[in-house]
Amino acid sequence: METRTKAKVLIVDDERVHRYMLHALFTEWGWEAEEADDGATAVTAVEQGPFDAILMDVCMTTMDGMEALKRIHSLNPAIPVVIMTAFSSVDSAVAAIKQGAHDYLTKPLDFDRLRTTLEVAMGHRHQESETTEIGQPFGDDGRIIGKSVPMQDLWEMIMHVAPTEATVLIKGESGTGKELVASALHYKSQRHDGPFVKVNCAALAETLLESELFGHERGAFTGADRRREGRFVQAQGGTLFLDEIGETSPGMQAKLLRVLQEHELQRVGGQETIKVDVRILCATNRDLEKEVAAGRFREDLYYRLNVVELEVPPLRERQGDIPLLVNYFLDQFAQRNGRTVSGVTPECMDVLNRYPWPGNVRELEHSMERGVILMRGDYLDLSALPLAIQRWAGMNEPKEVEEPATLKEAEKILILKTLEETGGNRSEAARRLQITRKTLLNKLKSYNIN
Template sequence: MATGESGASLSEIKLGPGEGIAGWVAKTGKPALVNDVDSDDRHAVKVDISSGYTTQSLVAVPMVYEDSVIGVLEAVNKRYGEFEQSDLTALSAFAGLASVAIANARKFERLTSQNQQLKEQAFGKWELIGKSHAIAKLRDLIQRVAPTPTTVLITGESGTGKEVVAHQIHQLSPRENGPFVKVSCAALPETLLESELFGHERGAFTGANDRRIGRFEAAAGGTILLDEIGEITHSVQTKLLRILQEKEFERLGSGKTMTTDARLIAATNRDLKKSVESGEFREDLYYRLNVLPINVPPLREHPDDIPLLIEYFLSELSEQFPHKIRAVEDDVMDVLMSYSWPGNVRELFNLIERCAVISRSERITMELIPPEIKGTTTSGEMSGAGLDLTLPQAEEMLIRRALKLTGGNVSKTSRKLDISRDRLRYRLKKYNINPKEYR
């Protein structure tokens, strides 16, 4: 509801099915012209009370698309005189245009969602790629968690692969033949999210023309992933807590209690402990979710998996583009393994996809790498500054010096160089260095 000059004051007011004149219009599909709302039994006084705005007269028309009412357009308190039939006609014409625009927007949202799902199916065999210690620990934890029915909370930075982990848990569980249902909690406002999760009955709200099955019902016998769970409102948190405690919920607009046996997996890139401390997230819900926590490490903590990830991405992309990229030049791989990857695995995939699109050869060369990733200083510029060694030569010399100081101890060498053991092993293999020679 918008009131005041240019609709400056906005408020959200919820009405039950058929409640108020607007509700009657939505339910019957008929327009209403009322010049004295106080004398009309359909008028919902609580709207005026909630908005602080006194309604004297109104005209309301249904917003219809493909024979279904998707909303109601209402104008109140005509400035001069009473509402007339011409006002009703004009508002109906505008409502027709608005209905098409809203319906097209909803279709676009659905198509965007479907396109994302198809893209995920095309590139996402939901494999956990990597041989590093960090990924080995993650894979082991997944295998131990998967057979149980317990709720799982997956945490980690954006782009680390939390959804891949959720799919792995589902595929390794006794529910693998059941549905896997994902809901992005941040993508929908509260009312639509509740409808998405729990379903609704016909007439539960404006535009609810048919009964809809919620995602918890659709996930029966399988797994439901609530992505970005840190974004849900307190109202949804309360209903979700009931599901976790009692396995019960109700469709919107229904008093009938439903049950669910879906396994719940939640994912977030937020620090839920801080959200609990700030009052944004219920403490009891947090502890119900955090029964089996799994943290997905950022890519910078397992850079030695980058060559394997690139190999996997190139294989997946090979059928999508005119020519295949078969290799990455050594200097490019060095740059990619030294970059911090704030966008994690998703950022790496986007880069490789970009290279696959614009490359004219079978190799990824330095010219394809954006400046923000490769930096602005090249080995040529370093030579121009009076340095006799190339960057790889300087790196090899530094590693050999550190090995000499530590007596060939790989762990001590990695700590002295302030790099992970996995990254050091990659460098040792690259430069054909045997630590035993320094013992």
């Protein structure tokens, strides 16, 4: 595929002569230009291909600029739209700015200002992440990336809740960044100088999880050759983050409830009562209310954990943040791998903005890491993206394959496909396959898949 390096602008105006004049002007400036004679035509053009910017009139016959702006941003919120208007309708242009337009210009156009405005708009799209102040920083190097309304609302809640001692339940799909939210809550709290200890409850069997959390005495079980302090004690004076809390067994839930109520625990195999001063943060991708109703999660524990609830939005509901995340991850992986990355081709960025990201931010991060490693030039293009994204975009259509000859082969294909769909998240893949995570790991091992 040929990489396009020229800027590409869509001119939307129902005056044919004005479109022709602008097209000639943009060509003289070294840009590519396409024309649309109405808002509806512009929406269709955006559906069919990428643009670096859109220059659009407000007053048009079939669909006006305001409606077209709304529909274009629903398709691709990263495209900057500059509104053109007559002096008599400046109020409409101001309203368009409030709805997300990048800027507005009045007719007759000042060509110097037009060029500057479009250059700034296109530079904003492709270089926005070059500033070091992207997102909300916390701790030594933590950063929540996002300027969309859902992420601004989430950050406001984090800042409001963090200074308190409230137990927080962080909800969201796999890969949305729940652990990052927990980290922000800790480092913005009064306990920020204390330890921040993390435990993945889905990664351990019940007996191992009990020892991991509460510690054990020497001789408590086979292999316990010495006393070990648990994560609660390790988090003393700080914060304990229990990820995938919905995966715990009823027995473990009862023991956790006691610690939350009494602020004390006993090591496995021990009699000594240990007082603990720990703030608890939990996360889950399950609907715990449904789990309570089904009898799989204790109602009393649910209400203990759910003092404050934070919902982390999936990436498909914050598409305007995708260019920020893309450029942030590209910069991180370029530095880590000693590569030079000048940016992303418009075609590639358009696909990244449209792709539904079932694996959320984690899938995007892994895709950018792969892209940096496999890209052949200075710009990330579609050929360096994962095959699943290329196929979604209509590239490299999968060839017909022979039907699996055995049940084991069919099972292997299904497992690998599910892992690909979840961005490599094994806990989520196990949930979708309706098997335990341990069973999934054993099957992967039997297939010699790391």
